[in-house]
Amino acid sequence: MKKKQFPSDLLRSDREHLNQDKTIRQAMLEMWAELSDARYDSSLLKSLVLRYAEAEKRIRNLHEQLQEDLASASVIQKTLLPAAMPESDIMEAAWKFQPCDAVGGDIIALEALDKDHWGCYVLDVAGHGPRAAMVTVSVAQFLKPSSGIDLYNPVRVMDALEKEFPFTRFGSFFTIIYGVVDLKKQSFSFCNAGHPFPALATPGGAAEFVEVNDHMLGLGFNEPRNLVTLDLSSGRSLLLYSDGLTECVAPDGSFYGEDRLLRTFSANCRLPVNEGAEAMFNDAVTFASGIKFKDDFTLLTLKTRI
Secondary structure (H helix, E strand, O other), rough: OOOOOOOOOHHHHHHHHHHHHHHHHHHHHHHHHHHHHHHHHHHHHHHHHHHHHHHHHHHHHHHHHHHHHHHHHHHHHHHHHHHEEEEEEEEEEEEEEOOOOOOOOOOEEEEEEOOEEEEEEEEEEEOOOOOOOHHHHHHHHHHHHHHOOOOOOOOHHHHHHHHHOOOHHHHHOEEEEEEEEEEEEEEEOOOOOOOOOOOOOOOOOOOOOOHHHEEEEEEEEOOOOOEEEOOOOOEEEEEEEHHHHOOEOOOOEEEEEEHHHHHHHHOOOOOHHHHHHHHHHHHHHHHOOOOOOOOOOEEEEEEEEO
């Protein structure tokens, strides 16, 4: 009878068994380490997700608060716009205002100083958004009749603004046309501090720019200012605006420009001022072809009744 061989694996030396045990223990340690790393990574990932969610919530709350603040600022700014045009049998007026953001750096004002005089201005603060809007609100409040400024004198108004709103104080500058309508004389006397040239049109004639322009406000220049008086009789129309109109951009990158402004103003100056202002705005919208205005759109028209 043949004897069976004793299993050889049971004859291995203790050293071999020891080495095998070490290998198993090492593999188990490595597996434990990997599981620990996985648990740590999972815990870290969970912590990061929670922190991100909390940060996102805070950002969302801040964004909502910012939107509420901007909406409130927009309401405040709109209260500064003319609620209604002064009434006169001699002169009529209309305006259009479209900020490119919730709040803008432009503002318009037109109000009766007395039964024979209107004070008006178009203001454009450099930039747009909340910071520019704060400056417009400050200037608008400063130019209220209760401020004690001689609003009948455009030169004195400009000097007062230069003193009150230096660049070193606000870190910003602005352009403005301020003028006074004399209803009896059917005239408009104004100063232009760095603002785009106003346009004047006569019925049946082409519109032209009134090319008078002094330095911007807030820069500390002490040069004398030019006071200009325009004849608005016989159905003449005057257009005051900001560069948001001439710098309106078409899809091909071209600008609305001064030539188109004069053509459009000439074509619509015979219309009642409300219709003419609306036509000017619609022409700019058509030109932009759906592209959002990159700057505030502002215009004010004055016209004597024939």
